Amino acid sequence: MAYITLKNINKIYPNGFHAVHNFNLEIEKGEFVVFVGPSGCGKSTTLRMIAGLEDISNGEFLLDGKRANELGPREREIAMVFQSYALYPQMTVYDNIAFGLTLQGVDEDVIEERVKNTARILGLTDYLDRLPRALSGGQRQRVAIGRAIIRKVGIFLMDEPLSNLDAKQRVTMRYEIAQIHRETGATTIYVTHDQTEAMTLADRIVVMKDGYVQQIGTPYELYFKPANVFVAGFIGEPPMNFVRGQVKNGCITFGDTALDLSKKLENVQKYEGKQVVFGFRPEAIRLGAHPEAYQLNCKVELTEMLGDNTNVYITAGDQQAILKVDSHDTPEVDSLLTFSIPYESAYLFDGNTENVID
Numbered sequence: 001m002a003y004i005t006l007k008n009i010n011k012i013y014p015n016g017f018h019a020v021h022n023f024n025l026e027i028e029k030g031e032f033v034v035f036v037g038p039s040g041c042g043k044s045t046t047l048r049m050i051a052g053l054e055d056i057s058n059g060e061f062l063l064d065g066k067r068a069n070e071l072g073p074r075e076r077e078i079a080m081v082f083q084s085y086a087l088y089p090q091m092t093v094y095d096n097i098a099f100g101l102t103l104q105g106v107d108e109d110v111i112e113e114r115v116k117n118t119a120r121i122l123g124l125t126d127y128l129d130r131l132p133r134a135l136s137g138g139q140r141q142r143v144a145i146g147r148a149i150i151r152k153v154g155i156f157l158m159d160e161p162l163s164n165l166d167a168k169q170r171v172t173m174r175y176e177i178a179q180i181h182r183e184t185g186a187t188t189i190y191v192t193h194d195q196t197e198a199m200t201l202a203d204r205i206v207v208m209k210d211g212y213v214q215q216i217g218t219p220y221e222l223y224f225k226p227a228n229v230f231v232a233g234f235i236g237e238p239p240m241n242f243v244r245g246q247v248k249n250g251c252i253t254f255g256d257t258a259l260d261l262s263k264k265l266e267n268v269q270k271y272e273g274k275q276v277v278f279g280f281r282p283e284a285i286r287l288g289a290h291p292e293a294y295q296l297n298c299k300v301e302l303t304e305m306l307g308d309n310t311n312v313y314i315t316a317g318d319q320q321a322i323l324k325v326d327s328h329d330t331p332e333v334d335s336l337l338t339f340s341i342p343y344e345s346a347y348l349f350d351g352n353t354e355n356v357i358d
């Protein structure tokens with residue numbers, strides 16, 4: 001039996017806006033699940049329904065197999081970390097972390113032991129006497145996490161906890177959150193719009209768009225087996241390249257090249273005359289002409305050196321795409337080049353439904 005079950009969950013706000021449609025998910029104890037998607041897709045609304053901060057309009061929410069729709073936030077044994085740290089500015093780090101336990105009237109000795117243990121996990125031992133204003137953003141976020149994990153609840157909800165941090169701090173805190181999860185083993189649901197955070201932290205990712213779940217899977221599944229154009233374009237940086245076209249004589253054309261879809265599709269005649277979307281990842285190409293691959297000619301428009309690799313912006317016919325190459329192989333701007341997309345690295349999607357064609 002799953003630890004958390006969401007069955008056909010819907011959210012319709014009082015103004016009639018349908019923010020979440022038929023959300024179904026089972027989460028196992030100890031799992032780290034990330035909800036990801038663009039702004040407004042319903043991630044926070046879903047998280048807030050799980051927290052009990054928002055009513056569930058339709059559907060059933062089960063905790064450990066028991067209906068929990070009607071339970072208030074406190075009765076759900078859930079701790080939540082928000083984007084704003086919401087620390088008490090006049091209290092020390094120690095008191096901020098201890099706050100929940102102090103309210104519950106827990107014995108001072110027990111509180112001290114748990115605060116010290118929490119501070120150790122979070123690397124805050126040397127900061128316990130400081131006020132929040134004397135901490136960096138990352139340290140404040142750790143205090144906020146400490147306040148949540150000290151309660152030893154089974155479920156930990158995080159809503160964009162890293163969004164107030166700079167790029168470097170985000171990477172450090174991401175690593176720390178993964179470590180905390182390993183140490184505490186708490187079931188975690190984490191909301192972000194950042195696909196890198198989702199990919200690096202999650203056991204499983206739920207990709208959402210416009211209130212609908214697009215796909216649920218491991219980072220590996222989402223990257224290699226995207227269910228549709230949206231997921232394929234959302235996961236991966238730079239995003240997957242897409243070429244839309246009509247199938248003619250089993251091919252779609254890209255630049256001066258006709259892509260023979262029979263290399264990907266056994267029943268290509270079924271798609272004759274139909275719109276399809278051909279996709280390939282910037283990093284899945286090889287420079288030069290290689291066998292067992294689509295070979296394309298293109299013109300280099302711009303290069304972006306990122307360190308170990310370089311993004312190469314190209315045009316082929318009327319299409320634009322990005323290739324990711326080893327920086328040592330960076331081509332000249334305005335040069336013409338040939339590159340290959342191995343057949344197994346090419347994706348095809350139905351042009352109307354945008355679902356992957358297997």
Ligand code: ATP
Nearest residue numbers: 013015017019038039040041042043044045046193
């Ligand atoms: P973000 O990353 O921007 O926080 P999100 O995916 O978390 O986005 P939600 O905050 O869940 O999105 O909002 C989903 C949709 O519901 C949005 O279109 C939002 O405008 C709408 N919404 C949120 N709260 C309310 C409300 N109280 N009344 C009506 N509509 C709302």
